[in-house]
Amino acid sequence: MTLLTQTQLDHYETKGYLALDSWISDEWLERLNAKLDEYIEVSRTAEPKDRRFDTEPEHSPDNPRLRRINTPTDVDPIFAEFALDGPATDLAEAILGPNIRFHHSKLNIKWHSGGDEVKWHQDIQFWPHTDFSPLTIGVYLRDVDDEMGPMGIVPGSHKGPLFDLADEEGAWTGALNDTDLAQVDLDSADYLKGPAGSVTVHNCCAVHGSEPNDSERMRPLLLQTYSRADSYPLIGVGANGATGRSGHQIVRGGAPTHIEVDGRRMPAAPDWSRGYTSIFDVQGN
Template identity: 55%
Template sequence: MNPNLLSDEDLRNYQKRGYLHLESFVEAATLADLQRAAAEFVEVSRGLETSNKMLDLEPSHTSGNPRIRRLNSPVDNHETFRNFALEGPAAALACSILGGPVRYHHSKLNFKWSGGGEEIKWHQDIQFWPHTDFSPLTIGVYLADVDDVMGPMGVLPSSHQGPLYDQYLDSGEWGGAMNPRDVAELDMNEIVWLTGPAGSVTVHNCCMIHGSVPNNSPNPRPLLLQTYSAVQSYPIAHIGANGVTGPLSGTVIGGTSDQKITIEGRQIAGAPDWSRAGAPTIFGSQQETD
């Protein structure tokens, strides 16, 4: 991994504002591979009438007029996306921002189809998948040129240092977005809309207020998103999406994990990660160390 991918100024900006906007960051050949992979799923979608675990389709989707909302977990569904996120430019960028090895969490490809592709209301991500710290960040790559009318992602600079909002509805159900009363308190003039040519990259911290408006243009707005945390940060189980983020979630990139974690000021040298190979019994572990 190239630790010098970003300037010191970029890194300072990320800390201060909670986001980065890197125009035309992904080089042409890699971008073309990602675009080809995305196009394969559009073809797959033609054979579907309704959403399945992999593809979330709009109700009006048909084989002749595909309308995809989201490809879930591209990293688990295509080698190109897997390489990009776990070994390629997105992995390198995550390591560069977080200053060392990182832990991959999850990925998705939001297509936001043409002619009305849906809005994503203002929200913060960390409530969806709390971690043991606030290092998690999401790297987005536009797979098409995106202008103002295509529903680009918008961020509220420095909001990652502000309140962490309750994203439940008044009814008590999970709403996945900020309450309109809280949104009304925001200064929307401060929102920065992250547009750019295909290959442009967005990075936002897990506490950043962000969202996007409907896509009223004649073209889809595919945004490939992958989330990472610092290696010493862990998803907290049994809350939100943690635990349903795919078999590659937890992959350590750019180094190793010493499994040390600090809770309430006390450091634990945690056991190895047994989530893939299965846990040994305490009897087995203790006998092996005799």
């Protein structure tokens, strides 16, 4: 099955992103929106320490202002099915090939009337991998227009510098500083919007961000990140250790028998994370 045309694949390769209008089926959209509504209700009375939710400071039972549902694949089986063996996985496979590793998911809601901006950044510095294949697939669960803080992506920026995401003193901020922003052609940014069910795909090196949502409608964007299976998250760096229960799992194809590190291809031992005994046992002594 070919989900994408060669022109679309070429666009992803050269520009670092893709926009697919109304790509998700109505059935999936209804299932995902029903879950969004359900968890917004749950969030009204959730304890502040409930790790499923990231809320704005003003959030209250009468005035829910939910910023994000964290790791939706851990929160509900419908989100898990969508990301781990559903349309998003199919799309990742169409771009990355048959062997796919899941990394993490999140549902950025960007509440109406002032939902937070996301400053210009690249993703790979947050969770470095052994290559630059990771990409993120986003699904707008509601219609999104220019007023609602759609995701903007700078075409071709995935082939440019990897910025420090630090302030002028070198402290980590998670966003490009003004000096670095001056190197990026922000005027060329493509703001991806469309009817509910439209999809965004961006490479982990693409510079992207979004404005606050000053409209009266929320802008829920369900995001899930994948890499090629032979791309490994560098454990111990950034968010790689905080990807949820399904993080790093192979969701299509198989685990690689060989990996490439520092330009050298080599065979790799199987995954023994569920229990390694010793070299004596492994070698059958």
